[in-house]
Amino acid sequence: MKVFEAAAFCASLAASFCLLIWVLLLCRHGIDLTDEGFYLNWIAAPQEYRASISQFGFVYHPLYRLVGQNVILLRQANVLIIFFCAFLVALATLHTLRPGRSEPGSNLPVRGLFAPAFLTASGALAFLDLWLPTPNYNSLAFTSLMIASIGAILSGAASPRLRFGGWFIIGAGGALAFLAKPPGAVLLGTLVMAYTTAVGRFSIRGLLVSCLTALLILIFAALAIDGSVSAFVARIEHGFELSTLMAAGQSLGNLFHLDHFNLSQEQHVNFQRLLVLAFVMSVLTASARPALRIVSAIIAAIASAIVVSVSLGWMNPTISYEPFQPLMFCAILFATIVAALFFSPWRRALLSREILATTVFFIAMPYVYALGTNNNYWQQGARAGFFWLLAGVVLKSAPAAKEGALARWHLTPILAAALLATTGIVLASAEHPYRQTAALRMQTTATEFGTGGRQLLASAEVGAYVRSLKTIAVDNGFAPGSPVIDLSGVSPGAVYSLGGKAPGAAWLSAGYPGSSNFLKAALADVDCAQLAASWLLTEPASPDSFPLDVLSPFGIDVLRDYEDVGAVQAVRAFAPVKFEQRLYKPVRDVKDAIEACERARMAKP
Incomplete structure (x- = not known):
């Protein structure tokens, strides 16, 4: 017995x-460009x-x-x-x-x-x-x-x-x-x-x-x-x-509450x-x-x-x-x-x-x-x-x-x-990995993610998205460590994949009632020199993304001060499933940009 x-x-x-070994091997596969992008920006x-x-x-x-x-x-x-x-x-x-x-x-x-x-x-x-x-x-x-x-x-x-x-x-x-x-x-x-x-x-x-x-x-x-x-x-x-x-919904008044659960059949x-x-x-x-x-x-x-x-x-x-x-x-x-x-x-x-x-x-x-x-x-x-x-x-x-x-x-x-x-x-x-389009075992596209040539295995869609975005950025003079303001509100992982830094907050999350106020308050903590050097990532067709004029309190007119250097089309696991993002490069003289930012901040009531 x-x-x-x-x-x-x-x-x-x-x-x-x-x-345990299986889980460790699965760590080679997949990446969520929202939450995990936020984590990586913060940790980096x-x-x-x-x-x-x-x-x-x-x-x-x-x-x-x-x-x-x-x-x-x-x-x-x-x-x-x-x-x-x-x-x-x-x-x-x-x-x-x-x-x-x-x-x-x-x-x-x-x-x-x-x-x-x-x-x-x-x-x-x-x-x-x-x-x-x-x-x-x-x-x-x-x-x-x-x-x-x-x-x-x-x-x-x-x-x-x-x-x-x-x-x-x-x-x-x-x-x-x-x-x-x-x-x-x-x-x-x-x-x-x-x-x-x-x-x-x-x-x-x-x-x-x-x-x-x-x-x-x-x-x-x-x-x-x-x-x-x-x-x-x-x-x-x-x-x-x-x-x-x-x-x-993360206020002190909402800390203690009793929820219900409903199990499926x-x-x-x-x-x-x-x-x-x-x-x-x-x-x-x-x-x-x-x-x-x-x-x-x-x-x-x-x-x-x-x-x-x-x-x-x-x-x-x-x-x-x-x-x-x-x-x-x-x-x-x-x-x-x-x-x-x-x-x-x-x-x-x-x-x-x-x-x-x-x-x-x-x-x-x-x-x-x-x-x-x-x-x-x-x-x-x-x-x-x-x-x-x-x-x-x-x-x-x-x-x-x-x-x-x-x-x-x-x-x-x-x-x-x-x-x-x-x-x-x-x-x-x-x-069914969180906010990803394919099972981890199906994600086998070697993708350089971040700096230093380090790779992970991603889905074909994510791999193509990251490669296209990097190509546009590098071809237009993007340097590792450059600040990137993510106005799409859902792509902090894109900033990390470029080897950039997310100024103000590791994720400028869009779609919440106070998202615009959050973005303005977060960027208020950033010095004008960094804002002047920031690239922009936008998602014009998304109803939840930030409008370009959200940066006007910092003396920035995107249409005047930036050059649209390219667009990336891709798909993802959440709405809108098909999307287009555009990358903007700062073209205004840095000294002028800093002065405009400082004047705008001084003029703020």
Whole structure:
């Protein structure tokens, strides 16, 4: 019997490894010229911007430099960072559930938990639900929550050094959460304090360690970013002002809200299937009858074989992209809870204050992650559904730990089910990548993206668009590092692909009620010399693009001061699908342009 269970566990572990490699290879393919263009502009030159709520550009800029400004390596590094943090929080969680771990003299080896922790960490790859693998404020927020969770778990360790380290890690995670999304950091701190109090780990000394750690990290960040704490605070305040001008629904009054979710018929079916599968496997694994446990192991092995087949490209099932897909992790959590109610030993283990508090702590984390977005909280929070999987791991591990029989393969049922769910989520995002016209596997056109001849594999449409735009720019004297004002409002990636800089804001987003006010306020932070040297990218036929006269407050008359040097026709995945963009080159004498800009600013009431 144990041979079958061990074999199923090894099969799941191999499937987890294949899934990770598959995701890393997918990082070579595809690019979204809207959101990912914004991320890359921010990360490539964060020092260009005076206003920002999230500081993810500064956090990831050293990594960007370390990988030689290679977008593919940057994405792969982001995936590995997320996976490694997920591995550590899973390892810490499993270790706290080990029999005898609360005894100061016990030296239970942690290495025996590496494999199940690695397998559990695969669930974090569901974060790529939209296929936006480039580092961003969401990936930083997700990473920071996992780091803070590691600290919260370690705060109850038997070793005083580990407990101290736990509070230190909580502070570090909180600081990173603030740099990602300040509102989320506040709620994270509240949740951690509630959790440590509920499990009897709260201490004033630990709180001081966490607060001091977070404060020192934020002070260091403020000095590194702006040279002073006051300037850093002004940056964030100005960022909130610009966000309010945009009127995109991201105001302080909209932070806390309860949303609804509607699963499609296909999602309902998949949810039910996963729920039944996880429940049946959990019940069979807990059975005292060897034959039933063997059946559970066989089912897990089959699930793992499916994951391997999809990851290696041997199987490519038709799958649609639906919102709320990461909610599949809730099916695993529900199955674990229901299965636990079937067995009295499980019910007794679940009455533990620590088990209940840890479960609730992980269940609440996706809401912390979603806080601050103007999207549906269920849709956004589900991308951090890895925490729901951790809650299921806690519930599944608790009975075995209480009986002193924590084994590597007792988690195989829910982790095999989680592998299936994660694979389905990644497959759907790879087949229907966000705002892209083709599946990632179909995007094979080598495209130079950014500076230094670095390439990625894009769709034929994106490849042709980038090449045409670059040809027009280079033929007309465009130099890398030149500022480009994107008046199309939807193409920050075009600026990055040219090797240019986006003045004022990494994305001058159009289509919102306050977009014009946002653009004017953002460009008001740019010195006149940079504005005078700026090229323009326009999209005349788009109803949501910025009109040319939006630049008149800066002394710019586009028809007089610029030369239309060429047009690019292309297609994309959102309306208008067929579009034409035009590139404008500044032709006015730089000195005259600067003087006109300064006069216009002085004349402004």
